[in-house]
Amino acid sequence: MTSSATPPRRRDATRTRQLLLDAARRRFATAGYAETTVRHIADDAGVNVALISRYFDGKVGLFEAALKASFEELRAAAGEVDPNRVPETIAEQIIGQSGDTGPSSALLLILRSSGDQHADEIRLRFLQMFAEKLAKAALLQGATPDILRAQILLATAIGVTLLRATHLEPLASTSAQSLTAPIAEVLKALFQPPTP
Template identity: 35%
Template sequence: MSRPIEPKTSARQRDADRTRAALLAAARTLFSTRGFANTGVRDVADLAGVNSSLVGRYFGSKQGLFRATLEQVIDISPLIQGDRRRFGVDVVAAFLDAEDAPGPLAMMILSAADPEAHAASVEMLQTQVIAPLARWLGEPDGEGRAARLNMLWTGFLTMWRLLPIQPLADARHSSTRRWLEATTQAIVDEGGT
């Protein structure tokens, strides 16, 4: 019995999806370890194992690739869909229990020297994290509380991942974890229940 022949568009679409995913994964690695200015389109394509012209085809430019990568890695929505009373525990678990993959914070910090990449980082942080978090937090002062949470998380993640200090070496299992959970939850609870 012969197998049905798949339409060529399906095979092409799967290949395009794989290529796009490979480029995004390579971009995440390079932008978060080298920064925007020190990462070239060819570097990303080489790491992804594809022709560099495909960056232009799928993303338009290196800037478009950077924005698409940020959109992919900055998403607060899974965390704000959970139990509000466990938000501190859940968000800290997302930070500390995740694999050691390159993260969006490193991408944003290492790319701050480029004005366009910096602007994209600030915009994505505002639209993908601050605004949805502020809406979820609600009144009073949802936007202020969202900003305070981001300051807390950014400070912690910077000192734990990017500029590691010895007291945070065991953050996954220490009193630091409990402090971060409690402080995060306290900011969430400022608005009442």
């Protein structure tokens, strides 16, 4: 006698973990740590809320994993920056991977605080590293590698990202291509090559 019952589906742990991580990155970036619950994230991912504890040891662990994933995404982009494409690269990071009219969730997430000192230290290390890469790109263009000016450029990118998140028009719906020229002007003003 054969059974017509379907065998239970095996859970794909890697896929489930990625679904949770993607949902957490979106939620934490848009709503912030305090306003996001593990139930929100599990519902967004379409999985059982208990799996957050299994894969991430709770909300703080999931926030840290989301933060690290965003850092890795931005670090990869920063690591591949052609000194001649700094304005384009910054504009692309502001707009985000999807190219839609929403702000970059990776940039928004690094601005969110969990109230956890370790997560905040990770964020500060990343921001310092990114500013150093911008200073190095300026040096390769013949300018002085001034870390203060690089941090001001980074602050500009973060400010644009935050204003896009508030839906301020026309900034909120502009494209990476449209952002490139103004960012290039800021970059030129900050990192003018020394005159002979």
